[in-house]
Amino acid sequence: MKTINQINGIPLHYARLTNHPYGTRGEQRNFSIDESFLPVLENALQEVFTHCPLGVPEVITTAGIFVDKPGQHGHGKAFDLDAIFWRNETLVTANFIHQKELYLGIESFLRKHFGIVLNYYYPNHKDHWHVDTSVPVDYNETSKSETLYLQLVLKYIYNEEILVDGVWGRQTSGVVTEVFGKLGIDTPITTKTNYLKFLDLTGRIAFKLFEENTSPKHLLNNLTEVIEDLPQQNRIAVREALNSFLDHGETAQWLGNFDETHNLDTIINSVI
Ligand SMILES: [Zn+2]
Incomplete structure (x- = not known):
């Protein structure tokens, strides 16, 4: 040892x-x-x-x-x-x-x-x-x-x-x-x-x-998954608060500017 x-x-x-x-x-x-x-x-x-x-x-x-x-x-x-x-x-x-x-x-x-x-x-x-x-x-x-x-x-x-x-x-x-x-x-x-x-x-x-994968959309998906993993009594309130943020017209407009840019096939071809 x-x-x-x-x-x-x-x-x-x-x-x-x-x-x-x-x-x-x-x-x-x-x-x-x-x-x-x-x-x-x-x-x-x-x-x-x-x-x-x-x-x-x-x-x-x-x-x-x-x-x-x-x-x-x-x-x-x-x-x-x-x-x-x-x-x-x-x-x-x-x-x-x-x-x-x-x-x-x-x-x-x-x-x-x-x-x-x-x-x-x-x-x-x-x-x-x-x-x-x-x-x-x-x-x-x-x-x-x-x-x-x-x-x-x-x-x-x-x-x-x-x-x-x-x-x-x-x-x-x-x-x-x-x-x-x-x-x-x-x-x-x-x-x-x-x-x-x-x-x-x-x-x-x-x-x-x-x-x-650092686009705001990807980070937002991560946040959604974290929320869905919460115990139910916390999940509902947080999900509703997030949804009212996302449903706001200006948020939607801002998020529309981002794409999930990565293409898996391109990444696969770059490593094999
Ligand atoms: Zn161990």
């Missing part, structure tokens, strides 16, 4: 305290980590931030590496990633709903290195990614966490109509064949080289979408 307080020079912080709550930069801490797991984590984050348009961050917050409990954390062989802080931008994993492109871009590259990645849709993982190497990197149709990721990128990166339920079936299989065809990747997805190629291209495409 080794003790670290940074990875690749990026300070590791802890932000699950009363005076440093979740979602803040927290404070730098020492973490114990297994010596064979550390280089995997270093390589993974190196690749993530090489591709991420925001570059190398200033701080990463983690809920823990070695934790005295059963499973991979008990061996210092798992990492819980809470949030990433760049100078002017932040990805807080609990904000998946309005940071989908950035979130899924990062997750795509993490999956090239960790056989287990548990995300926002996996039970009890709304506020962090859990990653470990207890199983090899590949796609397994019976894996709920892998199928959730797959359905999320098919829906939110590739704009496909698909149910996100973590269950591989005819619908998912059909959409995979279609999207793999567009990307020029061979099927089946269960062949490791095909899967790795898919992860890599999806990461690049998600990051491009993140860079381009």
Whole structure:
């Protein structure tokens, strides 16, 4: 076991305290980590931030590496990633709903290195990614966490109509064949080289979408989705307030000036 307080020079912080709550930069801490797991984590984050348009961050917050409990954390062989802080931008994993492109871009590259990645849709993982190497990197149709990721990128990166339920079936299989065809990747997805190629291209495409999707209309769609995710007693009042803003003639006129400019096919062609 080794003790670290940074990875690749990026300070590791802890932000699950009363005076440093979740979602803040927290404070730098020492973490114990297994010596064979550390280089995997270093390589993974190196690749993530090489591709991420925001570059190398200033701080990463983690809920823990070695934790005295059963499973991979008990061996210092798992990492819980809470949030990433760049100078002017932040990805807080609990904000998946309005940071989908950035979130899924990062997750795509993490999956090239960790056989287990548990995300926002996996039970009890709304506020962090859990990653470990207890199983090899590949796609397994019976894996709920892998199928959730797959359905999320098919829906939110590739704009496909698909149910996100973590269950591989005819619908998912059909959409995979279609999207793999567009990307020029061979099927089946269960062949490791095909899967790795898919992860890599999806990461690049998600990051491009993140860079381009800053039109006010896109941000407004994000806001609408956040509202629809609120508990019902809050949702109704906020939705009505937003609607009266949107229904105002001057707002409508102003919003009419903006288009969703990105063209997915153009982005796909620029990365393949
Ligand atoms: Zn964990």
